[in-house]
């Protein structure tokens with residue numbers, strides 16, 4: 001029996017739980033939230049779609065009752081506040097650091113062997129906080145950002161190419177921030193053809209820019225941040241772990257020298273399987289990409305330093 005807990009049953013958490021159930025990724029999905037009755041209500045609503053959609057996953061909800069999350073294989077942390085239009089993700093650190101830290105500690109009491117997938121923003125820093133405060137092996141703490149950013153990159157590429165997004169390959173590495181993301185345009189392909197041979201440099205630059213501010217664009221349109229693609233990206237990461245798919249997905253992981261960086265969680269391609277991070281993949285970057293990665297890491301280090309200021313580390 002496989003069990004996944006999703007902490008935070010708001011927009012992203014509930015969407016993630018819904019996708020996990022619809023795709024029967026786990027036998028059991030538990031949602032936990034501090035808001036009285038919300039997880040229970042959303043779980044019941046989702047279970048009333050089971051016969052319509054034909055899934056067998058059992059979804060339950062609870063109000064801050066960590067006992068119900070016991071022995072989860074994977075726990076997805078989405079608890080915390082989302083940004084409003086005009087804000088950066090980094091501005092959320094003051095509120096979200098306390099929430100993520102206490103949630104992670106509670107989770108570990110009941111699921112000591114769980115693999116944690118951190119979604120709350122600023123995601124790279126929240127992943128680093130979870131890793132530092134729990135002291136778990138680094139293969140068990142994974143930040144979800146690159147899966148979403150890469151999906152957005154493929155979407156914008158498919159729009160520019162006028163093709164099916166499922167036939168486009170591409171990855172985004174670096175921090176999950178408006179200015180720290182690095183869409184790897186050089187390595188993106190459409191049916192094996194480098195997109196740089198199919199799109200003008202100007203168009204490709206537009207795609208890269210749209211990808212980097214993809215979250216901000218949606219936040220402006222919606223008045224709060226996005227949830228359908230973020231929830232689905234969380235479920236995609238969980239599936240590769242739980243089903244031992246060994247997919248290569250850019251995730252925020254702890255680096256110890258890889259890509260020339262250490263003491264940081266930041267987005268790089270990893271192989272995800274039953275042990276969480278099975279391997280960090282080191283791509284051969286160009287000098288320009290290396291410089292962008294170093295600048296991205298410097299910005300993430302700066303946000304991490306604020307964890308001390310807010311008393312989280």
Ligand SMILES: NC(=O)c1ccc[n+]([C@@H]2O[C@H](COP(=O)([O-])OP(=O)(O)OC[C@H]3O[C@@H](n4cnc5c(N)ncnc54)[C@H](O)[C@@H]3O)[C@@H](O)[C@H]2O)c1
Nearest residue numbers: 008010011012033034079080081082119120121123144230
């Ligand atoms: N990493 C990514 O790619 C990515 C993508 C989208 C959103 N996010 C982030 O995910 C977080 C959630 O976004 P959302 O749109 O779902 O927000 P939301 O407000 O819809 O939901 C957040 C939920 O967390 C709950 N919560 C707060 N404190 C809690 C606690 N201590 N324990 C349990 N639950 C608690 C709230 O009650 C709320 O229901 C935000 O920080 C957002 O910035 C990250």
Ligand SMILES: O=C(O)C[C@H](O)C(=O)O
Nearest residue numbers: 083089215216225226230
């Ligand atoms: O943009 C945000 O603040 C939420 C999330 O990180 C996203 O990229 O959708």
